[in-house]
Structures are given as C-alpha cells and as structure tokens.
Amino acid sequence: MSVAEGNQPAGRGNSTDSLRRHNLAVVLELVHHAGGISRSQLTRATGLNRSTVAALVGELVERRLVLEVDSDVRAQVGRPSPIVKPGPLAVVIAINPEIDAVTIAVVGLGGEVIKRIRYATDHEPTAREAVNICAAVIDGMRAELEAGHRVVGVGLAVPGLVRSLDGVVRLAPHLGWVDEPVAAMLAAATGYPVVAGNDARLGTLAESTFGAxxxxxxxxxxxxxxxxxxxxxxxxxxxxxxxxxxxxxxxxxxxxxxxxxxxxxxxxxxxxxxxxxxxxxxxxxxxxxxxxxxxxxxxxxxxxxxxxxxxxxxxxxxxxxxxxxxxxxxxxxxxxxxxxxxxxxxxxxxxxxxxxxxxxxxxxxxxxxxxLGANLLMIGAAELAFASVLTDPATF
Known part of the structure; x- marks a missing residue:
C-alpha cells in the first residue's frame, strides 16, 4: 500500500489536512487488521518515510486509538522498532438478535471481544422486545463502559434482509420482522449511533478481515x-x-x-x-x-x-x-x-x-x-460500526 507523503504538496483538489487524515486512516486500518505491527513495517506497507509514520502514529497515540510498546529485542537484529497496537479506548457494542436469544458484546479495535452476554429468550423476540433487551443490557454496562472506554456506536447483525441505506429490516422471516426500523429504534433507545447489516454478510466481513x-x-x-x-x-x-x-x-x-x-x-x-x-x-x-x-x-x-x-x-x-x-x-x-x-x-x-x-x-x-467461532458475528457487527473511525480517525 502506497500513499502520498504528508509533508509533500497535496494533489489537485486535496489539502494538506485531507492528505494527513487519509494517511491516518491508512495507518490505523493496518494496525487494526494486524492487531499489532511494528513502526518499520508500517513504513514499508505505506511507502511513507519514517518521520511521517512517526508523526501519524504519534497523533493516533494522542487520540488514544493506538498505543506503542517496546518490541521483543531478543528476536531482532539491530535497533528494535516499536510495536503499534490497537488502543483500548475505542469500543463498539455489537448485537445479534436470534429466535432464542439476543447476544450483546463489547468489541475493541483489532477484533478483540472484551465482553459477551447472551440473553436467552423463551420466544422469538419482536423488534421492540429485542430493542428493549439491548437497551437494558447496555444501561447495565454503561458505568463500566464510560469508566474505561468510549463507545463509537452500535453494530447490529440481523438474520434477515437489511436495507443498507437506513438499517431497516425488510424481512427477518424466522423472527417475524417485516419493515422494522430497528437501527433507528435502537439509536433512540440507547443514544448511540447504530448501523445494521445481514448477519452472514458481516460474518463474511469478519472472516475476511481477521479469520480464515x-x-x-x-x-x-x-x-x-x-x-x-x-x-x-x-x-x-x-x-x-x-x-x-x-x-x-x-x-x-x-x-x-x-x-x-x-x-x-x-x-x-x-x-x-x-x-x-x-x-x-x-x-x-x-x-x-x-x-x-x-x-x-x-x-x-x-x-x-x-x-x-x-x-x-x-x-x-x-x-x-x-x-x-x-x-x-x-x-x-x-x-x-x-x-x-x-x-x-x-x-x-x-x-x-x-x-x-x-x-x-x-x-x-x-x-x-x-x-472466529462464537465471536464471529460480534466481530463482524463491530467492523460495521468501526467504519466511521477507521475511515477518518481525526473525528475521534
């Protein structure tokens, strides 16, 4: 992956700031997908010079999206390069409603599932019941979340046809949901931005990013x-x-x-x-x-x-x-x-x-x-919600 240097003149139609934001996104995505990558590897992967990569990593550290740790000097020859890892601050709440349970998880950058709760139900939950369950579980975790994290948003993996434009569930036949504005309902109930997609498609996204x-x-x-x-x-x-x-x-x-x-x-x-x-x-x-x-x-x-x-x-x-x-x-x-x-x-x-x-x-x-086992849909739903930060880390 090669990107323009942040300290060079921007191309036509771009500003220096937009180029910096683009390069921030490239570096954060590499760290997010790798789970941990050395600064020298970032330099090679991006085509940027070392000082530019150092500046970009420094800004991401300041925003607490990544952190730097010392590399294992025993495994290297020459001067060790710091390892850049996803930071623990930014998290997403991932949700998967099913006919017998609603699963809610807290997921960090790098695809790390920090906490997962499976709330069993004795019947297929209606859209409103699923939203109420999620809102109650999230409220129960809110103090814990606010103490150590910042919630980027909510990602919802639905077993059905989801209109990508607005998160309306057109049809989830096993749940009996038809034209349910679940994303909007959940956003109103929790106060967080919500994005929704088909569960299996999000599982595909998770496997292609972090899995097999x-x-x-x-x-x-x-x-x-x-x-x-x-x-x-x-x-x-x-x-x-x-x-x-x-x-x-x-x-x-x-x-x-x-x-x-x-x-x-x-x-x-x-x-x-x-x-x-x-x-x-x-x-x-x-x-x-x-x-x-x-x-x-x-x-x-x-x-x-x-x-x-x-x-x-x-x-x-x-x-x-x-x-x-x-x-x-x-x-x-x-x-x-x-x-x-x-x-x-x-x-x-x-x-x-x-x-x-x-x-x-x-x-x-x-x-x-x-x-990715039982965490797969949680990671996929989180990837959907992390998209805004990965696309433009400067907004975090």
Missing part, C-alpha cells in the same frame, strides 16, 4: 444459526453485496423439490432441511452456542446423531454444488452450526463436493472452518 479468509481473494462463507442459514461472498477481494445489500441468501437455495414450505414462501429451501434444532434435540440440549453444540456432537457416539449429520450434509452439498458452479470460489468457509456439522463428518462432505459440481469449477476448491 484474510489471505483469500475469492471465497464463500456460509453461516448456520438459530434463525437459519445465510452467507456472503468475497469475489476478487471485494464483498459481493448486490444492488440493495441483500446478496448471499444461500439459505433459500432450492435443495429439495419435494420438501416443505419455508418461511420465505418457497419450497425445499436449504434451511428447511439443514437445521440446528434437531441437532440440539438429539444431543439433549435446549440452548447452546455453536461451540457448545459442536462439543456435544463430537462427544456423541449415537448412530442416530451421525445419520442426521450425514442427512443434513447431503443437502448442504447440493447448495454448495450450486454455489461452486455459479461463483467459482477458492474456498468454502463454514461457520455456526454448519461448521459443527462439518467437524463431525468432514470426509462425507468433502467426497460429495469433490464429485457433484462441474469438474473445472470444483478443481482446487477447499472446504474449511470459520476461525
């Missing part, structure tokens, strides 16, 4: 949660969003023409055949996150459990065949309970995907696990 997809230019991410299955696509290094931000609804891929009616009105959708609920029931759980469900599935020796896992993987393979033939990815990354299914019988799914798609399309395609 960070070095991949073309991959598909599929997430399985209590509210169904969604996904996202990174194509040529960029997120495939669609005209209104609704791309990636892999859960509504047709996999069984003789199947049952889905919440969306279609028949035989992937998420009618591949579901978390029967897996929980078979291992004797009523409420669990993806990590807990996976542990229970792996610990089970029941033939009935394995049969159900194979059945669901058979239908997942049909959806993956369609995705591979259409999008030609390098890798398929599975998150949520889909990753748990794959962990139980990886060879079963690998064999299906090795033969079902077109030969040319499937060559070289690998299947992998999302790396």
């Amino acid at each position: 997809g960070r070095d991949l230019s073309d991959f598909i991410y599929l997430n399985g949660g209590a509210s169904g299955i969604g996904g996202g696509v990174i194509a040529g290094g960029s997120t495939l969003a669609g005209a209104a931000g609704y791309a990636g609804e892999f859960g509504h891929t047709l996999v069984n023409s003789a199947g049952v009616v889905c919440h969306c009105g279609g028949v035989g959708c992937l998420e009618t055949e591949v579901r978390r609920a029967p897996l929980l029931e078979l291992v004797g759980l009523t409420d669990a996150d993806s990590d807990e469900l996976e542990s229970a599935l792996l610990a089970s020796s029941s033939a009935v459990v394995l049969t159900e896992v194979h059945r669901q993987l058979d239908f997942l393979a049909v959806a993956l065949r369609n995705a591979i033939n259409t999008l030609n990815p390098q890798t398929i990354l599975l998150g949520g309970f889909l990753g748990s299914l794959y962990a139980v019988a990886p060879a079963h799914l690998n064999a299906l995907v090795a033969h079902q798609p077109l030969r040319a399309s499937r060559e070289g395609v690998t299947i992998g696990r999302a790396a």
